[in-house]
Amino acid sequence: MIEQDIYNHSQSFPDKTALIQGETAVSYAQLWKHITASAARFRARGLQPGDRVILSASKDIRFVYAYFGAHLAGLITVPIDQETNLTRLNRIADCAQPRMMVGKLVHHGGYAVAPFDEVCGDDVVDGELSWPKAEAIADLMFTTGTTGLPKGVALSYLNEAAAAENINCFIGNTAEDVELMALPISHSFGLGRLRCVLSKGGTLVMLGSFASMKKFYGELERCQVTGFGMVPASWAYIHKMSGDKIGQYAKQLRYIEIGSAYMPAEEKHRLMNLLPNTHICMHYGLTEASRSCFISFHDDEQHLDSVGKPSPNTDIKIFDGEGREVPDGINGEICVKGNHVCSDYWGMPKEEFHKDFFGDYFRTGDFGHKTPEGYVYLVSRIKEIINVGGKKVSPMEVEEALNEYPGIKESACVGVHDDVLGEVVKAYYVTDNGSDEDIDVAKVHKFLFGKIETYKIPAQYERISEIPKTQNGKIQRLKLK
Numbered sequence: 001m002i003e004q005d006i007y008n009h010s011q012s013f014p015d016k017t018a019l020i021q022g023e024t025a026v027s028y029a030q031l032w033k034h035i036t037a038s039a040a041r042f043r044a045r046g047l048q049p050g051d052r053v054i055l056s057a058s059k060d061i062r063f064v065y066a067y068f069g070a071h072l073a074g075l076i077t078v079p080i081d082q083e084t085n086l087t088r089l090n091r092i093a094d095c096a097q098p099r100m101m102v103g104k105l106v107h108h109g110g111y112a113v114a115p116f117d118e119v120c121g122d123d124v125v126d127g128e129l130s131w132p133k134a135e136a137i138a139d140l141m142f143t144t145g146t147t148g149l150p151k152g153v154a155l156s157y158l159n160e161a162a163a164a165e166n167i168n169c170f171i172g173n174t175a176e177d178v179e180l181m182a183l184p185i186s187h188s189f190g191l192g193r194l195r196c197v198l199s200k201g202g203t204l205v206m207l208g209s210f211a212s213m214k215k216f217y218g219e220l221e222r223c224q225v226t227g228f229g230m231v232p233a234s235w236a237y238i239h240k241m242s243g244d245k246i247g248q249y250a251k252q253l254r255y256i257e258i259g260s261a262y263m264p265a266e267e268k269h270r271l272m273n274l275l276p277n278t279h280i281c282m283h284y285g286l287t288e289a290s291r292s293c294f295i296s297f298h299d300d301e302q303h304l305d306s307v308g309k310p311s312p313n314t315d316i317k318i319f320d321g322e323g324r325e326v327p328d329g330i331n332g333e334i335c336v337k338g339n340h341v342c343s344d345y346w347g348m349p350k351e352e353f354h355k356d357f358f359g360d361y362f363r364t365g366d367f368g369h370k371t372p373e374g375y376v377y378l379v380s381r382i383k384e385i386i387n388v389g390g391k392k393v394s395p396m397e398v399e400e401a402l403n404e405y406p407g408i409k410e411s412a413c414v415g416v417h418d419d420v421l422g423e424v425v426k427a428y429y430v431t432d433n434g435s436d437e438d439i440d441v442a443k444v445h446k447f448l449f450g451k452i453e454t455y456k457i458p459a460q461y462e463r464i465s466e467i468p469k470t471q472n473g474k475i476q477r478l479k480l481k
Contacts (some may be wrong), residue, residue, distance in 0.1 A: 038069020048072025056103025057186035062116035152346030162339035175201035232263035233389030247274035262422030335361035386415035
């Protein structure tokens with residue numbers, strides 16, 4: 001498990017830098033001391049193994065202490081964005097039934113949220129170490145399904161250790177790496193990078209975001225960064241704000257991991273030309289099955305329109321709707337097998353959870369095919385989730401907020417192409433009583449702000465006379481595409 005890796009690093013190279021945030025540098029020995037102190041403080045508050053703790057996942061070193069400390073205490077962590085809207089927070093809390101919330105939540109409602117300092121410190125803790133079992137649940141990562149209700153993906157210590165091993169194996173991460181972390185760590189991509197770096201004994205440089213190019217390039221130079229993760233939208237922003245400057249670091253950057261989202265072919269080639277010797281990787285996966293495929297831009301240049309080949313220790317098969325494997329080149333549902341695949345959905349009966357599998361293979365809900373060479377091609381998404389710059393958006397969540405706006409009778413949201421973000425949300429709506437008076441988009445934006453995260457707010461609106469539905473009243477969003 002990752003926690004054991006960190007402990008081993010604290011013994012093998014205690015003075016090596018594990019974390020950097022601004023002028024603060026934390027060695028592996030110090031990191032482990034903080035983790036054990038955090039575990040002791042959770043226990044002192046009466047929390048028991050298996051209890052859930054919601055953590056505000058921000059680029060704060062204390063989050064790292066609390067996250068691994070909670071694990072060491074046998075707790076199940078629920079990392080969420082600190083700007084999570086109250087409706088979503090309520091639903092997550094109803095499902096997870098947390099004993100405690102920690103950090104800073106912008107929309108906390110009436111919940112008691114303890115600051116990180118209450119569970120973080122540098123206390124000296126004596127006593128024997130007790131490791132959680134590999135099959136125990138480590139994290140609940142709440143994603144959003146097509147129903148719009150948050151679904152708690154239960155990831156065990158084995159799942160997370162296996163995912164880190166697979167990723168590190170493909171990318172080739174080592175203890176010599178210094179990684180810049182500008183991704184959100186409330187999502188599986190960023191949190192996965194945190195685990196990957198620390199499991200190998202590398203150094204993680206924590207940066208708020210990609211917003212400031214001066215800080216981004218400043219940290220690349222100051223810390224001699226060898227790699228970082230980003231989504232295609234981040235690359236679009238970096239290039240827009242700094243042109244080809246990233247090319248100046250071609251000899252320094254050893255790897256870049258890119259999250260799976262739309263990235264124009266010309267941008268892939270642009271990045272390859274600027275960084276001819278950098279291992280530029282792009283992954284495909286879900287929260288339930290992190291990084292199930294990888295493509296290496298330089299090595300797989302002839303297959304850049306694919307999502308690559310199965311990750312190390314991962315098997316992918318294509319099945320038809322009846323669960324029968326189909327031949328190469330034939331489209332079907334992409335299904336994944338491996339120790340990284342999630343253990344459960346929290347609160348869901350086992351028989352329901354197993355409906356998402358064909359045997360040992362997890363059903364991704366995506367359609368595609370494999371070539372005889374093993375490349376996986378994603379043809380379409382079965383699910384209606386909208387992918388905005390690598391962040392998943394439930395159309396029902398947006399619709400629920402839109403339908404509260406005075407004058408909107410009902411709405412339906414879909415993803416439409418965007419050159420920078422890959423997809424943005426487009427809202428189709430019907431006005432009350434068939435009124436001819438249209439809505440004021442600026443007022444809608446103001447109304448939605450705070451109800452849902454900014455990236456979920458529709459970028460486009462279109463008024464229509466009727467929302468297409470099935471006989472049972474289910475919205476047929478694909479007819480609006």
